[in-house]
Amino acid sequence: MAAPLVLPGCAGGQSALDPAGREAAEVYDLFVVMVIGGGVIWLAVIGLLVHACRRRRRTWSEEGAGRLIAWGGVAFPVVALFALLAYAVWLMPSIRPWLDRSVPEPAMIDVTGEQFWWRIRYPAEDGMAAFETANELRLPVGERVAFSLRAADVIHSFWIPSLGGKMDMIPGRTNVLSLLPTKTGVYQAPCAEFCGASHAYMAFSVIVMDTKAYDDWRRRQAAGNRPGGSEGERLFAHHGCAGCHSVRGVTPVAGLGPDLTRFSDRRTVGAGALANTPENVARFIRNPSAIKPGATMPAFDMLSQGDIAAIAEFLTGRP
Amino acid sequence: MRLLPKEVESLWTLFTGPTIWAVHFLVCYVAVAIYCEKARTGPFTFAEMRLALVLVTLLALAGIVLSAWLAWRQWGFGSGDPPHDAPTREDRLLFQGFATLLLSGLSFVAVLFVAVPLVLIEACQP
Structure with a gap:
């Protein structure tokens, strides 16, 4: 019953x-x-x-x-x-279709676990340029994808329960996993190996799309943001955010923290910690450790409310 | 003290089955581990190694069947029912025969279980 x-x-x-x-x-x-x-x-x-x-x-x-x-x-x-x-x-x-080595490693999607987020690199494909993104994976439905999995600091584990896995990410090693999504939809993927204080807040979204939407998304991602000359864009560089975070098309490549190109397309802030809203982005900028204990990003609570709101607006594309 | 006894009445026969099982496990495990580590330079293919291990498995099973038959004989081909717990020489022999027979059965199944992945796994993980 x-x-x-x-x-x-x-x-x-x-x-x-x-x-x-x-x-x-x-x-x-x-x-x-x-x-x-x-x-x-x-x-x-x-x-x-x-x-x-x-x-x-x-x-x-x-x-x-x-x-x-x-x-x-x-x-x-x-x-x-x-x-x-x-x-x-x-x-x-x-x-574990590990026997399928038909995909050469450079053509794999490279995912690196870092405390406490996911660095994701898409390879160049069909005339589309390679690019880096973070904490959100988009995949075409009905196509086999191969991942090369690494870790930058401690052991993490890559697991998309709805699609398959899991596979550990071990520092100094590259593990290979291959998956075939069969249904479009939005899925969640938690880090499946305890990796530190914010292990529970280390997740990424997986969006399985039909091929055309996926190609469009890739093209948009590869093209990056268009410079708009907004106040938030200026403050993003002025307050040093661009020292760690790249916004391709707007700032020079940084590569230390999560890439924030086309951040407005993402579903979450802080690798699955919060929903992607301007308020949550502002909260995160003000004090990341309050949301993700142990996060490497320092608190920016010395910035004025107005500046933080402008940066949040620049990132999310919403006031 | 002799290592190998003159008579059959010894605990050594009891361990024949489990010993064959252990050796078989070790041979399979070590062979596959070494093969997969040196797969690119090895002089034979995975299929050949698998065939060799299938032969080792058949040999192990034959050894266990032999040990089981000897144990069955020692048990008097099932002429008496267990438990053979009287403090007599005969009961000791029968008990040992029966225990060896059971252990041989266990070892036979265990060797088969060890061999299942050999049949179904196709290649080394890169």
């Missing part, structure tokens, strides 16, 4: 039980098979327990009991475990 109330919790943009990619679907199938298998075995064992506890019992003959133990306690577990093991091992290559 509780199932209809509880089961909706399994859906959503960050659930391995609501797959939107081929690898996640395989994991889901494995999960369903294991749950059903486990459930049937559990019911059988409980059935035997009830049978053993029944009131009026007729004693089993020693031979009958021995047969039950030999079949139910030896033969059945051996065969069932063998089948489940074989199924799981057989699925492995499709859950």
